[in-house]
Amino acid sequence: MDIIDSIILGIIQGLTEFLPVSSSGHLELGKAILGDNSVPEESLLFTVVLHFATALSTIVIFRKDIIEIIKGLFKPAVNNDHRFAIKIIISMIPAVIVGLFFEEQLEQLFGGNIMLVGFMLLVTAALLFLADKAKDTNKKVGFKDAFIIGISQAIAMLPGISRSGATISTSVLLGNDKTKAARFSFLMVVPLIFGKIAKDIVGGELSFESHNITALGAGFLAAFISGLFACTWMIALVKKSKLSYFAIYCVIVGLIAIGFSLLN
Numbered sequence: 071m072d073i074i075d076s077i078i079l080g081i082i083q084g085l086t087e088f089l090p091v092s093s094s095g096h097l098e099l100g101k102a103i104l105g106d107n108s109v110p111e112e113s114l115l116f117t118v119v120l121h122f123a124t125a126l127s128t129i130v131i132f133r134k135d136i137i138e139i140i141k142g143l144f145k146p147a148v149n150n151d152h153r154f155a156i157k158i159i160i161s162m163i164p165a166v167i168v169g170l171f172f173e174e175q176l177e178q179l180f181g182g183n184i185m186l187v188g189f190m191l192l193v194t195a196a197l198l199f200l201a202d203k204a205k206d207t208n209k210k211v212g213f214k215d216a217f218i219i220g221i222s223q224a225i226a227m228l229p230g231i232s233r234s235g236a237t238i239s240t241s242v243l244l245g246n247d248k249t250k251a252a253r254f255s256f257l258m259v260v261p262l263i264f265g266k267i268a269k270d271i272v273g274g275e276l277s278f279e280s281h282n283i284t285a286l287g288a289g290f291l292a293a294f295i296s297g298l299f300a301c302t303w304m305i306a307l308v309k310k311s312k313l314s315y316f317a318i319y320c321v322i323v324g325l326i327a328i329g330f331s332l333l334n
Contacts, residue, residue, distance in 0.1 A: 075104050076116070076285040080292025083120040084127070087293075088256065088300040090198055090235025090316045091323070093124075095187040098229050099327060102184060118267055119286050120293045125263040127297030128256050135253070157213060161220035161258045168224045169266070176227055183229065185331035190230025191324030198232075198317035201239035208247050211254045215244045223258065230324070233259065235316070238308060252308045256301060 082100045086093040097117065129136060142151020168176070179186060211219070222240040226233040234255050241251035307313070 076289035080289035084296025087124040095230035123293035157216035164224035187230035188327030195320035197239040
């Protein structure tokens with residue numbers, strides 16, 4: 071993979087990780103359009119590096135929140151920060167279970183299955199249309215909500231289902247405040263990404279040997295910078311209930327992906 075392709079895919083990842091249009095689906099589409107011929111190991115490493123970049127951009131945007139949560143965890147009395155941390159852990163359970171027991175089956179879905187991506191984008195569109203019609207509330211994400219949102223996150227491991235779109239939509243449909251839903255959605259994935267990276271490195275599944283480090287670095291920077299922009303933009307859009315625009319986009323891209331798959 072050359073530097074230009076890496077930058078293009080990095081920008082795609084950075085924007086679509088936070089915008090509710092499926093980063094995994096768009097990466098698959100992007101690789102197909104660019105004619106990516108990377109071996110599976112190189113493709114996996116590149117994808118992990120891009121997700122690491124967007125996880126870092128999340129930390130930068132929510133650095134004040136994260137610092138306050140960490141400080142609160144060291145206080146002896148049970149407080150909101152303890153409760154929030156427990157909710158994050160609860161939300162991770164479904165994705166951890168799926169990742170541990172169905173990792174091989176999931177990886178098989180990321181082999182350029184454009185037809186699947188197209189149909190899953192249509193599912194994402196339906197979720198966004200429903201969430202956009204939800205009423206504004208001041209309700210915080212509860213413990214039960216956290217687990218249900220976690221199930222949505224696990225389902226969003228399918229290429230074409232937007233993780234942010236599925237989790238924010240589920241949270242809003244459960245009656246939670248839209249801004250709080252977006253904040254919880256973006257923070258809940260950070261531990262999962264770092265955990266996944268640590269697992270792959272310790273297990274020897276990821277290695278930087280014989281890979282184009284310059285291309286990896288270019289993709290990383292592109293994903294990080296575009297992620298900073300997209301995360302900030304998405305929070306503002308959720309407040310203004312503009313999710314239906316992304317739903318229309320998902321319908322269009324989904325139908326194009328299905329048509330592209332049928333023609334090929």
